[in-house]
Amino acid sequence: MLITISIALLYVSPSYAQILTGEDSLYAGLVSREQATILSGYGEAKYSLDTKRKNAEASLSRVVLFVGHKFNKKISLFTELELEDALVVGQSGDEAGIGKGGISMEQAFLKFNLNPTTYIVAGLFIPRIGFINENHLPTTFNGVDRPFLEELIIPSTWREVGVGIYGGVKNVAGLNYSFGLTNGLNSAGFSNGSGIRDGRQLGSAATGLGLGASGALLYYINDFRFQLSGYIGGSTAVEKRIADSLHLNSGAFGNPVMLGDFNVQYGNSGWNIRAIISCIQIPNASNINQAYANNTPKSMYGGYAEAGYDLLYSKHKDEKKLIVFGRYEYMDLGATLPGNGIKNDANTQQYIIGGLTYKPIRGVAIKADYVYRITGEPNPALIITPFPQVIPYYTHNGFLNLGVAYNF
Numbered sequence: 001m002l003i004t005i006s007i008a009l010l011y012v013s014p015s016y017a018q019i020l021t022g023e024d025s026l027y028a029g030l031v032s033r034e035q036a037t038i039l040s041g042y043g044e045a046k047y048s049l050d051t052k053r054k055n056a057e058a059s060l061s062r063v064v065l066f067v068g069h070k071f072n073k074k075i076s077l078f079t080e081l082e083l084e085d086a087l088v089v090g091q092s093g094d095e096a097g098i099g100k101g102g103i104s105m106e107q108a109f110l111k112f113n114l115n116p117t118t119y120i121v122a123g124l125f126i127p128r129i130g131f132i133n134e135n136h137l138p139t140t141f142n143g144v145d146r147p148f149l150e151e152l153i154i155p156s157t158w159r160e161v162g163v164g165i166y167g168g169v170k171n172v173a174g175l176n177y178s179f180g181l182t183n184g185l186n187s188a189g190f191s192n193g194s195g196i197r198d199g200r201q202l203g204s205a206a207t208g209l210g211l212g213a214s215g216a217l218l219y220y221i222n223d224f225r226f227q228l229s230g231y232i233g234g235s236t237a238v239e240k241r242i243a244d245s246l247h248l249n250s251g252a253f254g255n256p257v258m259l260g261d262f263n264v265q266y267g268n269s270g271w272n273i274r275a276i277i278s279c280i281q282i283p284n285a286s287n288i289n290q291a292y293a294n295n296t297p298k299s300m301y302g303g304y305a306e307a308g309y310d311l312l313y314s315k316h317k318d319e320k321k322l323i324v325f326g327r328y329e330y331m332d333l334g335a336t337l338p339g340n341g342i343k344n345d346a347n348t349q350q351y352i353i354g355g356l357t358y359k360p361i362r363g364v365a366i367k368a369d370y371v372y373r374i375t376g377e378p379n380p381a382l383i384i385t386p387f388p389q390v391i392p393y394y395t396h397n398g399f400l401n402l403g404v405a406y407n408f
Contacts, residue, residue: 021137021363021407026068026076029113034073040066042407044138046145051398060086061403064106074113080106105203107159118167124203125164127180127214129229130154130261131276138405139365142308142325142357145401148349149302149329153278154261155197160212174220184210186237187248187255187288192295192382193333193347195280196257199235210234211252223268231259235288246291248284255284270313272323277303286338295334295342295382302331308357321359328352345376346393355401367403372396 022040025031031038043063049056062084069077085101109123126134132141132150136157141147150156162182169175183206189198201207212233219226236243236254243250263276279301282288288296308325333347355369375395383390 021066023066023068023078026070027078027111029073029116031070034070036070038066038068038070040068040408042137042139042405044144044403044405046401046403048144048402049400051400052394053392053397076111076113077109078111079108082106106157108203114167117170118165120163120165122163124159124161125180125182126157126159127164127182127229127231128166128178128216128218128227129158129214129231129259130156130278131227131263131265131274132156133158137407138403139359139363139407142306142323142367143327143353143355143369143401144367144403145371147304147306147327147329148351149276149278149304149331152193152195152197152333153280153300153302153331154259155195155200158200159202160200161203161206162212164214172219176218176220178214178216178218180212180214182212182214182233184208184212184234184237184252185257187235187257187296188237188292188294190235190282190288190292190294190296192342192344195297195300195333196235196259196282199257201237206237208234208237208239209250209252210236210254223266225265225267227261227263229261231257233257235282248287248291255282255288257282270310272308272310273306275303275305277301286340289338289340295344297334297337297341297347299336300331300333301335302329302333304329304351318362320361321357323357323359324355325357326352326354342379342381344379344382346378346395348376350374363407365405367401367405369401371399371401373399 022038026038041064044061046061047058062082064080064082066080083101083103087099088101088103089099105124107124107126109121109125112120128134130150132146133154133156146156160182162180164180166178183201185196185199186201187199190196191198214231216227216229234253235257236248236250240250249255258281261276261278265274281299282296285296285298304327306325306327308323311322312320329351331349334344337343352372353369358366377395378393
């Protein structure tokens, strides 16, 4: 959600000054009544056609319910419960076990206001990394799906248990900072082609002594938004005696993962342009591969650039929008491999995306896009499914996507 809208975001730059949900109003301190309970939420559904495999999929991607409470002007509670893909395996009516969905807490934390521009959060929260990780309302980004870089390199929605402090720099208008300390990652979940995504512990009985430290500088000036953020965290999620037996370093930052990103956004007169670059370094990838045989790379990197224009801007301003957009993404999910890694050219990926986003009213979006994916050939040594069950892989493929999204 756009829960991290700060006072600067609301009042410094007109291009970004909008409250989209009840949650945002609570977070920004615009709910005046104490002991007030706020309901909010968002959801999205999609239809996707694979043009090469001649197959389609329809899914209720997610439905999220937010419940917040303002105890007084200093302390508020924020919780989000998320259901993904509509049906969880083993639920009533799912005798065949076909459900792919899951139920999880996307966030559950207390917010303590220290002064009008500085606050602390404690609990399960989302650090400020990239565009989409904390600002992931489906009505706020173009395309039916989130950008691929912000799923495979920056693994949205990345939340962990810990504490964080957010604030503004008094002497520099528009400059905001954040710092968070959370539990670390679990390198047993790292995998070929999806990086650290499955190494997130997500507040689910997170194990190990590992810690994760994240920080960001966010700056608004005129019609621009600049952000620089970074993360370093341990990934040994087992007790020391087991780590020793696996030849893994232990401690707060054992087998560290380092992630950095820089992004910029411009918005004015119907135009919205954004770009991001991000990279990950895993120096001890060789040890992780020796322990878990998951082909962890030493480094990954990528970036994307997107431009969108609102065709209805001159007539409707921001009340109604028809955005035509294009985005190009490039990623190398195995840029550098340790000596015991296996190269996979399918991890070098390009995406060309173009489409439309129609917003008849704030809080509702109807989307259509076409995704053209270009990759290298997958390494046969990494294909474990025996013939003839191997699913055909196309290095050049196209996907037609339709979607609807809402927030309130």
